[in-house]
Amino acid sequence: MIRVENLHRHFGGFRAVDGSSIEIKEGSITGLIGPNGAGKTTLFNVVAGGLPPTSGQVTMNGEDITGKPPHELFHKGLLRTFQIPHEFSSMTVLENLMMVPGGQTGENLWNTWFKRTRISREELELAAKADEVLEFLTIDHLKNEKAGNLSGGQKKLLELGRTMMVDAKIVFLDEVGAGVNRTLLNTIGDAILRLNKERGYTFCMIEHDMEFIGKLCDPIIVMAEGKVLTKGTIEEIKANEQVIEAYLGTGLKNKGVS
Amino acid sequence: MIDILNAMVVLSNYVLIPAIAYGSQLALGALGVTLIYGILRFSNFAHGDTMAFGAMVTILFTWLFQSWGITLGFLPTALLGIPFGIIATAALLLATDKLVYQFYRRQKADPVILVIVSMGVMFVMNGLVRFIIGPNDQRFSDGERFIISAREFKTLTGLKEGLAFKTTQGITIVTAIILVLVLFWFLNRTRTGKSMRAFSDNEDLALLSGINPDKVVMVTWIIVAGLAATAGALYGLDKSFKPFIFLQLLLPIFASAIVGGLGNPIGAIAGGFVIAFSEVLITYPLKKVLKYLMPEQLEPSGLVQLLSTDYKFAVSFTILIIVLLFRPTGLFKGKSV
Numbered sequence: 001m002i003r004v005e006n007l008h009r010h011f012g013g014f015r016a017v018d019g020s021s022i023e024i025k026e027g028s029i030t031g032l033i034g035p036n037g038a039g040k041t042t043l044f045n046v047v048a049g050g051l052p053p054t055s056g057q058v059t060m061n062g063e064d065i066t067g068k069p070p071h072e073l074f075h076k077g078l079l080r081t082f083q084i085p086h087e088f089s090s091m092t093v094l095e096n097l098m099m100v101p102g103g104q105t106g107e108n109l110w111n112t113w114f115k116r117t118r119i120s121r122e123e124l125e126l127a128a129k130a131d132e133v134l135e136f137l138t139i140d141h142l143k144n145e146k147a148g149n150l151s152g153g154q155k156k157l158l159e160l161g162r163t164m165m166v167d168a169k170i171v172f173l174d175e176v177g178a179g180v181n182r183t184l185l186n187t188i189g190d191a192i193l194r195l196n197k198e199r200g201y202t203f204c205m206i207e208h209d210m211e212f213i214g215k216l217c218d219p220i221i222v223m224a225e226g227k228v229l230t231k232g233t234i235e236e237i238k239a240n241e242q243v244i245e246a247y248l249g250t251g252l253k254n255k256g257v258s
Numbered sequence: 259m260i261d262i263l264n265a266m267v268v269l270s271n272y273v274l275i276p277a278i279a280y281g282s283q284l285a286l287g288a289l290g291v292t293l294i295y296g297i298l299r300f301s302n303f304a305h306g307d308t309m310a311f312g313a314m315v316t317i318l319f320t321w322l323f324q325s326w327g328i329t330l331g332f333l334p335t336a337l338l339g340i341p342f343g344i345i346a347t348a349a350l351l352l353a354t355d356k357l358v359y360q361f362y363r364r365q366k367a368d369p370v371i372l373v374i375v376s377m378g379v380m381f382v383m384n385g386l387v388r389f390i391i392g393p394n395d396q397r398f399s400d401g402e403r404f405i406i407s408a409r410e411f412k413t414l415t416g417l418k419e420g421l422a423f424k425t426t427q428g429i430t431i432v433t434a435i436i437l438v439l440v441l442f443w444f445l446n447r448t449r450t451g452k453s454m455r456a457f458s459d460n461e462d463l464a465l466l467s468g469i470n471p472d473k474v475v476m477v478t479w480i481i482v483a484g485l486a487a488t489a490g491a492l493y494g495l496d497k498s499f500k501p502f503i504f505l506q507l508l509l510p511i512f513a514s515a516i517v518g519g520l521g522n523p524i525g526a527i528a529g530g531f532v533i534a535f536s537e538v539l540i541t542y543p544l545k546k547v548l549k550y551l552m553p554e555q556l557e558p559s560g561l562v563q564l565l566s567t568d569y570k571f572a573v574s575f576t577i578l579i580i581v582l583l584f585r586p587t588g589l590f591k592g593k594s595v
Binding site for chain 1: 459467469480
């Protein structure tokens, strides 16, 4: 579905992504792991965030999407969430969700004044959809709360909820589990699995929590120093000497990974 | 009792009404500045001259209508010209954006660079206005001059002091109220308005949602054109139109926007009135009011004018500095300056 070929992204002399090629298969939940500074987030930014690569190519179902601005990718069904959750803090949770879908009638300055009935009908539908999403994520009680007042974990759920407001095809999750307590993490994990199984979402996620990754992801891609180290199932990764070395340093090798 | 009434009338006549009218003009100007700051993220120094341009086009159309013999009866003909002023200003701003600002936006230029760029735009616009209409004073108000004149008021109430309420002041206040209501309805209730707020709130996220940045920018300029042209025309109608006046007006406008909290529309309105009231109140000789309120022997001998009118711009700056010292984000929480 997504194919990244020989991608380079340099910042001055620093090679954040240094010739990575990855493939994300349709319907998979692909994990992207690696030590800090491995270039995971930069890779995400290039694929899903409109950061132009130094060289290399990104294709989605064969179509070249290299360096396309995010709002265009959004309309192709490619979405991302942020490591540090982003939200429209002065708007309610409901408004945040209703903000997401593009191409609404009310977006046009002219229609705003002259197609009131059509707009209100659309907004009702959107609100219903948002309610459904909030229920799915078990945060429907926060509907009218200002998004800026949510806890870190709730904001992550809201990030996930945003991807559900449109028919996303592939979602890039940047450390959706970071800084979230166990209970909420399970809620997030369940939501991801269900979205994958029931709605056919493809996911690509950066994550550090090995247990979380193991439960959700197959395959897992390991990056280190801007390059792809290896790819495989959680067992294969855990058994891989190279990975352990890159990820934990040689000193920890004897203590095992998990 | 009569004395208190007389004092109130004097105060209304010389302070309240002029300050409310002036405050409305400042508020409309500051709203434009604050919208640009919130959404396009720079301080637009060309805003004063944008107002001048809008006012100029309004004047040209007013003259045209007057020459055709079209008037609005007791209302000034300029009201008919304002829509054309808005359209022309929107066209000018959109063209400027295409030719100038868009380039810097694509480059992701620092706000400071955009500020300097806007100063360049300011000089060009100022030149354009002077080139078309000339640097002199232009009068274009017609219709009934007063809603209620001082003499009418005196005969009506039998009070010693008169209260004059100019048509232009009434129009300014009413128009400002309508515009502000429409603007707030737009920002809070419509999808386009919400996109603008979203864009101002978190640009990264807005870009990653379905919000088209080009559209948000375009709508912002159109709204700013509406506010600027109306504010400019109202100011010209109320006082007089002179291209250079708007350059000076830029200072209290920015003071209003900053005092209220840059990027916050409610703040811009509040800031406009704070600045207007302080300017008028501090430079007005209070003797006339006090002589009604105080016993004869305590009556002030001087004018009780705190500052000469020559210093009225100093007032906005003093308030600006005080606010920045104690509340750097403005009275209503805006983005910090």
